[in-house]
Amino acid sequence: MNVTYIALAGYVEVEKYKYVYFIIMFTSYILILSSNAMVVCLVVIHKNLHEPMYIFISALLINSMLFSTAVYPKLLIDFLSEKQIITYQMCLFQTYLFYSLSGSEFLLLAVMSYDRYVSICKPLQYPTIMKKNTVSSFLVSAWIVPACHISVAIILLAHLKLCSFTLKGMFCNNSINYLLCAASRELIVYCSVVLFNISLLPMLFILFSYTMILKVAYRSCGEVRKKAAQTCLPHLMVLINYSSLLTYDVIVVVLASDMSKILRFVMTMYVIMCSPLFNPIIYGFKMKEIYKHLMRLFYQTKGK
Template sequence: MWRGQNYRTWILMDDTSNVTYLTLDGFVELHKYRYLYFMIMFVMYILIICCNSTIICLIWIHKTLHEPMYIFIAALLLNSVFYSTNIYPKLLADFLSEKQTITYPLCLFQAFIYYSLAASEFLLLTAMSYDRYVSICKPLQYPAIMRKTTVILLLVLAWLVPLCELTVSVVLYANMKICSFTLKGIFCNNSIYSIQCVRSVTLAIYGVFMLLNMVLFPLLFILFTYTRILIISYRSSKTVRRKAAQTCLPHLLVLINFSCFITYDIIIVRLESDFAKTVRLIMILQMILYHPLFNPIIYGLQMKEISKHLKRLFSQVKSH
């Protein structure tokens, strides 16, 4: 009964103040486990910030890590910090609130940042694959190709292109009339698509364009570069094969992990598959818990130079 009254109250506020509120309906047994949810998510958020920031600082401090490969890794980890910060503060507040709501403009903004950073991650992984391709397949030309200006340009494009393309999408969404005020999720993502009164053909076509431009084409380029690396490594010496495995394997693991979650987010959510609320919550929590921690763990353990500096840091902390 209270939920029905709450729903009518927020619709009334929409009529009187011209502010549209959406209810986030993806939580399970929140009234019962709210403090447990809050503590787990708070600890995980701190862990995500600390793990990613530690490796970023190591790359920043040590000049031996001032190479394109490590700079791209630092950018990727910084992306994870922004990604988590876009979601966690609002999520933590919702766990302690009686009403899990968000205004429509703020919801659009959260989705805009979420997908901008997701697309940036794909483009950063593309830049990393290109760097590895030049390093292994064209080693003599590497210093001339991967100059400081090239690295800066790739970083700027990786963040700027998604922002520009998704701005158009947000403008299209902002002009859409909505007929539902309940999102099947715990934050704003593709589920916004389901609350429109009429499905926009323009928005659907532009969504396909963005998917091709920021996900599929980069993914095909990454597969091409790693195929070339594999062929060159197979024909080369054992040392080259070892170098290729040490530097490319972490990138491939991160790519596979991220591609799986993006596939879930884009396809399953957009198709509105009839999953139980608990299953949806588990999948969403994996996206926001598992992925931002996966990157620093993989690069911290698998990248030899980073691992060496991490061990030295931990030994210094223990000695004090």
């Protein structure tokens, strides 16, 4: 069996700064895993956090850890390697994980917006609508639907011929299209459908949900407005932050030949370091109940 290798050409002076890059990225990866895991553990341990909203937050944070694990280990290996290469099969697998988990992020945010909509706009029906089975179905769908969508795209991609073996990036994503001799019409159409189904459609649903919430909050008393602000603002901040990742991904592909290597490198580092760290910080400090447990844990640890 022939093994095709792809050169990753997105690194900047890796020989000169490899240990600096490695330490920064290793520290970032440990912080991402520990901060996200801490909030998830708090939700698991404390019974008053066993509610749909906090369960969805935990799922989102687990997704962030999986997303980082799809990128970081290979980066850490590459920083200390003489050649930054990857087999085409592994490149396809990394692309699959990257977009499957990205789609899951948007679907989880969509589910969270629906949860907030029911909680604020239909509070009396909330226990009936958001049952355990419903929550479980939402969680399973959020991971299964993007995984199935992306798997078809990867299968189509795997059957196309390569004319280039140098990827203008640090890991495999949309840029893989530039390795192809010619993208098939079926792949282009299908990828457009996937983009709409697992990113644009959830975003439209989220915007619709929060518009309805704002209308209800505006007409209601101060207590409802306060509840809407406390629970919806963190979700919106995470949505805006994650949408910037999708925008970046599109920009990188469109401007592949015009973007400088250093700018691409800096933007990539920002996305993979800051975005996964953003979620636990926002939910840890902006969600009142989680923040309360975090502070209690901090003072207990400090007391010891």
